[in-house]
Amino acid sequence: xxxxxxxxxxxxxxxxxxxxxxxxxxxxxxxxxxxxxxxxxxxxxxxxxxxxxxxxxxxxxxxxxxxxxxxxxxxxxxxxxxxxxxxxxxxxxxxxxxxxxxxxxxxxxxxxxxxxxxxxxxxxxxxxxxxxxxxxxxxxxxxxxxxxxxxxxxxxxxxxxxxxxxxxxxxxxxxxxxxxxxxxxxxxxxxxxxxxxxxxxxxxxxxxxxxxxxxxxxxxxx
Numbered sequence: 659x660x661x662x663x664x665x666x667x668x669x670x671x672x673x674x675x676x677x678x679x680x681x682x683x684x685x686x687x688x689x690x691x692x693x694x695x696x697x698x699x700x701x702x703x704x705x706x707x708x709x710x711x712x713x714x715x716x717x718x719x720x721x722x723x724x725x726x727x728x729x730x731x732x733x734x735x736x737x738x739x740x741x742x743x744x745x746x747x748x749x750x751x752x753x754x755x756x757x758x759x760x761x762x763x764x765x766x767x768x769x770x771x772x773x774x775x776x777x778x779x780x781x782x783x784x785x786x787x788x789x790x791x792x793x794x795x796x797x798x799x800x801x802x803x804x805x806x807x808x809x810x811x812x813x814x815x816x817x818x819x820x821x822x823x824x825x826x827x828x829x830x831x832x833x834x835x836x837x838x839x840x841x842x843x844x845x846x847x848x849x850x851x852x853x854x855x856x857x858x859x860x861x862x863x864x865x866x867x868x869x870x871x872x873x874x875x876x877x878x879x880x
Contacts, residue, residue, distance in 0.1 A: 659685045659816070659847055660706065665715035667701055667872075675701035677872040679715070683865070685815070686844045690858050691851040693869030699851040700744075702869070703818050706849070707739060708732035720815055737765055740809030742819035742838070746801055748793045754780060754804045755789040761808035779811035780804075783837060799830050803837070810841050817841055817848045823857060831857055839864075 662681040668674050676698050683689055691699050704710040705717060708724050717724040722735040748757050758776040767775065780786050783803040793801055802822060809817055819838055823831035835850065835857060842848040852858065858866070866877040 659683050659687070659720065661716070661718045663716045665705065665712045665717050667698075667705060667710060668713040675872055676705070676874075679874050681867075681874070681876070683847055683849070685847055686842065687847045687865055688839055688842045688863070689847070689849045689865035689867060690861070691849060691867040691869060692853065692855050692858070694853060696871075697869035698872045698874070699853075699869050700820055701872075702867075702874075703741075703820050703849070703851060706816075706818060707741060708735055737812070738815045740812045740814030740817045742805050742809045742817070742822050744820045744822075744824060746805045748801055748804060748808075750794045751792065753790050753792055754785060754796065754800075754807075757793055757804055758808045758811050762811055765812060775811050775813075776807075779807040782810060782841075783807045798825055799834075802826070802834060806834075806837060815846055817846065819848070819850045821851055821853065823852055823854055828857070 660681060660683040662679050665676060665679040667676040691702060693699050705712060705724060706719050711724060711726055720735055720738055722731050749760065755776055758779055759772055762772055762776065777789065780789050783806050785800060785803050785807065788796060788800060793804060817838065822834050822838060826834060831854065838848055838850055868875040868877060
């Protein structure tokens with residue numbers, strides 16, 4: 659699923675975001691990534707999405723090497739990943755249903771099935787009753803659920819969620835973490851970054867990556 663050996667990431671301005679990362683994540687795993695702001699959590703997700711390339715080391719995601727010169731392969735890889743961005747990236751003036759469908763537009767799915775898959779994704783996140791609401795009229799938590807529906811509607815092999823609990827109170831944050839974890843199955847892995855370590859205390863059957871100044875420590879939860 660994910661293999662990394664000696665992966666480092668240095669940005670053009672000289673910032674070293676990741677240092678010698680070694681990682682193996684199998685299909686069907688749930689993994690939390692914690693650490694303070696600037697510790698390297700988002701940079702790690704960018705590498706897994708193929709938005710950045712390792713400066714040194716070897717990285718393969720869903721069988722695709724993350725290296726320059728592999729643009730077409732990385733494009734196909736992204737079609738198999740369901741990203742949940744910290745800033746949601748929803749389009750105002752469009753309904754919840756339309757936003758979910760827009761997230762599927764490059765998947766070569768017939769329009770009739772596109773609508774059904776988008777509808778079912780909204781059902782899964784508990785927002786079927788808001789499917790025709792404009793996203794700017796939804797609450798913060800509801801918009802978060804639309805972003806998650808957009809990710810899972812793609813039926814991805816890998817879900818990547820970047821700080822999905824930001825700006826939510828404890829109860830709503832726990833609901834979102836449980837919702838994301840529920841999409842993990844034998845073929846789908848879920849990776850969630852969060853700085854709120856208290857929210858994952860006592861979580862069972864999950865991996866934990868602790869990031870600190872670009873370094874990584876792998877642990878097991880439960």
